[in-house]
Amino acid sequence: MRFTSPTSSDGVTEQLFTLSFTFGEIPGVLWTPDGASGPRPLILMGHGGGQHKKAPGIAARAARLVAECGFAVAAVDAPAHGDRPRTEEHLRVIGELRTRMRTGGDVAPVLAELHTLVAGQSVPEWRAVLDALQDLGHVGAGPVGYWGMSLGCGLGVPFVAAEPRVRAAVLGLNGAETSAEAAARITVPVEFLVQWDDESVPRAASLALFDLFASAEKTLHANPGRHGEIPAFELDSTLRFFTRHLG
Amino acid sequence: MRFTSPTSSDGVTEQLFTLSFTFGEIPGVLWTPDGASGPRPLILMGHGGGQHKKAPGIAARAARLVAECGFAVAAVDAPAHGDRPRTEEHLRVIGELRTRMRTGGDVAPVLAELHTLVAGQSVPEWRAVLDALQDLGHVGAGPVGYWGMSLGCGLGVPFVAAEPRVRAAVLGLNGAETSAEAAARITVPVEFLVQWDDESVPRAASLALFDLFASAEKTLHANPGRHGEIPAFELDSTLRFFTRHLG
Numbered sequence: 001m002r003f004t005s006p007t008s009s010d011g012v013t014e015q016l017f018t019l020s021f022t023f024g025e026i027p028g029v030l031w032t033p034d035g036a037s038g039p040r041p042l043i044l045m046g047h048g049g050g051q052h053k054k055a056p057g058i059a060a061r062a063a064r065l066v067a068e069c070g071f072a073v074a075a076v077d078a079p080a081h082g083d084r085p086r087t088e089e090h091l092r093v094i095g096e097l098r099t100r101m102r103t104g105g106d107v108a109p110v111l112a113e114l115h116t117l118v119a120g121q122s123v124p125e126w127r128a129v130l131d132a133l134q135d136l137g138h139v140g141a142g143p144v145g146y147w148g149m150s151l152g153c154g155l156g157v158p159f160v161a162a163e164p165r166v167r168a169a170v171l172g173l174n175g176a177e178t179s180a181e182a183a184a185r186i187t188v189p190v191e192f193l194v195q196w197d198d199e200s201v202p203r204a205a206s207l208a209l210f211d212l213f214a215s216a217e218k219t220l221h222a223n224p225g226r227h228g229e230i231p232a233f234e235l236d237s238t239l240r241f242f243t244r245h246l247g
Numbered sequence: 248m249r250f251t252s253p254t255s256s257d258g259v260t261e262q263l264f265t266l267s268f269t270f271g272e273i274p275g276v277l278w279t280p281d282g283a284s285g286p287r288p289l290i291l292m293g294h295g296g297g298q299h300k301k302a303p304g305i306a307a308r309a310a311r312l313v314a315e316c317g318f319a320v321a322a323v324d325a326p327a328h329g330d331r332p333r334t335e336e337h338l339r340v341i342g343e344l345r346t347r348m349r350t351g352g353d354v355a356p357v358l359a360e361l362h363t364l365v366a367g368q369s370v371p372e373w374r375a376v377l378d379a380l381q382d383l384g385h386v387g388a389g390p391v392g393y394w395g396m397s398l399g400c401g402l403g404v405p406f407v408a409a410e411p412r413v414r415a416a417v418l419g420l421n422g423a424e425t426s427a428e429a430a431a432r433i434t435v436p437v438e439f440l441v442q443w444d445d446e447s448v449p450r451a452a453s454l455a456l457f458d459l460f461a462s463a464e465k466t467l468h469a470n471p472g473r474h475g476e477i478p479a480f481e482l483d484s485t486l487r488f489f490t491r492h493l494g
Contacts, residue, residue, distance in 0.1 A: 196458075196467075207454075210469070211443075217478070220443075220469035222457070231464070233491070237484075244480070 001132040008034050012066045019076075021128050023121050027083045028076035028129060029053050031062045032138050036072070039140025041246035042133060044126060044166075045075040046152025046159075048173075049097075049114065052082030061147070061235055069243055072139045076129055078155060079121045093117060107200050112177035115154030119178070122155045123162055130165060143246040147238065149173040149193065150200075150227070157209075158182040168245035170238050173198065173227060175205025176212055183212035190215050191241045193230060194222040201227065248379040255281050259313045266323075268375050270368050274330045275323035275376060276300050278309045279385050283319070286387025288493035289380060291373060291413075292322040293399025293406075295420075296344075296361065299329030308394070308482055316490055319386045323376055325402060326368045340364060354447050359424035362401030366425070369402045370409055377412060390493040394485065396420040396440065397447075397474070404456075405429040415492035417485050420445065420474060422452025423459055430459035437462050438488045440477060441469040448474065 004016045013034050019026045032040075043065055047055050053075040062073040077083055080090035097110045134141045146169040148156035153174035160169045161182040169186070172193030176183065190213050194206045210220045223231050251263045260281050266273045279287075290312055294302050300322040309320040324330055327337040344357045381388045393416040395403035400421035407416045408429040416433070419440030423430065437460050441453045457467045470478050 194467075216471070218471060219478075219480075220441075220467070222467035222469070224463070224465060231466070233466075236487075240483075 001135075003030075010063065010067065012063050019129055019132055021125055023079065023125070024085070026076050026125055026129060027053065028074060030133065030136075030139070031066045031073045033066055033070055036070075036138040038138065039142040040070060040072050040138070041142045041145065041242070042072045042074065042130075042139055043145045043147055043242060043246075044130065045073060046146070046148030046156045047075060047078060047081070048149055049111070049151035050081070051151075053077045057149075061238070064235060064239060065242065069239055069247065071145075071242070071246070072133070074129065074133055076125070078151060079118045079125070089117060101200075108175065108177065108202060108205065111151075111154070111200065112175075115151060115174075115178040118151070119155050119158050123159045126155075126159045127163060130163070134165075143167045145169065145242045145246050146171075147242075149230070154178050157186065160188065161185040168242060170241060172206075172221075173201060173230075174209060175201050176209040177205060179209070180212055183209055184214055186213050187215050189217040189241075189245050190219070191238065192218060192220045193234060194220060195227055195229060196222050196224045198227045248382075250277075257310065257314065259310050266376055266379055268372055270326065270372070271332070273323050273372055273376060274300065275321060277380065277383075277386070278313045278320045280313055280317055283317075283385040285385065286389040287317060287319050287385070288389050288392065288489070289319045289321065289377075289386055290392045290394055290489060290493075291377065292320060293393070293395030293403045294322060294325060294328070295396055296358070296398035297328070298398075300324045304396075308485070311482060311486060312489065316486060316494065318392075318489070318493070319380070321376065321380055323372070325398060326365045326372070336364060348447075355422060355424065355449060355452065358398075358401070358447065359422075362398060362421075362425040365398070366402050366405050370406045373402075373406045374410060377410070381412075390414045392416065392489045392493050393418075394489075396477070401425050404433065407435065408432040415489060417488060419468075420448060420453075420477075421456060422448050423456040424452060426456070427459055430456055431461055433460050434462050436464040436488075436492050437466070438485065439465060439467045440481060441467060442474055442476060443469050443471045445474045 006015045015030045065071045080086045093114045100107045144165045150173040153171040157179035160166045168189045170191045192210045248266045253262045262277045312318045327333045340361045347354045391412045397420040400418040404426035415436045417438045439457045
């Protein structure tokens with residue numbers, strides 16, 4: 001794991017990193033409190049489709065998790081996203097998705113195809129990133145949480161199911177199509193976000209995914225609005241949820 | 248409005264009261280911070296079916312709203328509940344409900360019948376109680392919230408729809424059968440609780456009621472478990488919700 005020089009803003013230190021792995025270089029970012037030393041809870045954040053590791057919605061949430069909770073937060077570019085290459089197959093599925101979004105077609109099955117295509121690669125990548133991050137003195141082997149919406153949920157469900165170090169997850173904006181089998185293996189506490197008027201994810205598919213989690217504690221938060229319109233107060237809830245389970 | 252002598256426990260003053268109204272005497276209870284003076288937010292709490300104004304779930308929530316938020320909280324015995332008389336028709340519907348609960352019959356239509364029967368009386372009663380409470384110096388004409396689950400939701404939906412002084416409501420454990428028309432007239436922020444494995448309220452009916460609220464801000468919290476098993480962390484959320492909207 002190679003780091004660039006850290007930068008700091010409002011008490012949060014940002015370090016870009018690159019990890020060499022089976023499928024090539026994984027570009028990532030680690031945020032920690034300024035001057036942090038010793039182990040702390042770590043939140044892994046999975047960005048949405050078409051986004052990247054430093055998308056505004058990721059960076060803003062990470063800043064609050066670090067500044068207000070003292071956690072470490074890491075994000076990586078998902079396969080075929082951000083600074084990473086796209087294969088012919090990635091390009092074909094992404095092209096089909098864009099066409100359907102433009103023409104008002106049914107995007108759900110294409111989203112599911114994309115998530116399945118990417119997840120086979122991203123689950124082992126996240127585990128390798130987690131191994132490397134836990135070797136750092138200012139992260140350490142503390143409890144781990146996962147946050148991911150939309151693509152970040154589609155890739156997160158199989159990752160959380162596979163990785164026993166993850167002790168709590170905030171997931172949402174995704175249906176059961178890609179990850180039903182993995183969802184039924186998740187037993188850690190889950191906070192699950194649904195946008196009631198989501199134009200990309202059918203409401204019934206979202207409720208079906210929530211239904212599948214085997215967690216004794218799982219809580220569904222549904223709010224009016226479209227896919228990208230999660231209300232600001234849900235971030236307050238996310239901070240409290242991770243503090244309750246990892247703090 | 249006639250009060251008995253106040254008692255105090257853990258910083259919370261309790262005053263039982265009786266208000267004479269069209270349908271007879273309304274027995275109620277008011278909780279305020281010890282030594283309170285001047286106006287403050289007021290939360291009206293509607294108890295569940297078969298319960299009363301000082302049921303444990305009401306008293307425990309009221310104590311935290313008063314002690315932690317400085318609010319005033321009031322509850323009354325709903326018609327045919329607690330210290331109030333039951334008519335022949337009340338007794339018939341309650342009997343039918345108990346029979347179906349015992350034999351595993353379909354309780355939803357009988358619950359709806361009971362809620363409709365009682366709501367015609369309870370809505371004007373709540374308005375009279377609110378008038379009287381707002382005349383008190385240590386309550387005053389501050390912002391008003393309503394909290395009610397199950398029967399307290401069935402009676403609360405038409406009350407919140409009718410009463411412009413109510414500025415935010417926590418509702419839940421009830422379906423759309425009794426109150427669809429009133430629900431569509433509610434525009435204040437609503438936090439709506441669903442028990443995912445509710446044995447009395449069909450899941451689809453709960454989701455349908457949430458769907459009907461015309462509020463720009465409405466948020467649904469669903470948790471695993473049966474009708475009476477709302478998790479403790481939802482009370483924390485209730486306190487924050489009322490503080491955000493009334494505080």
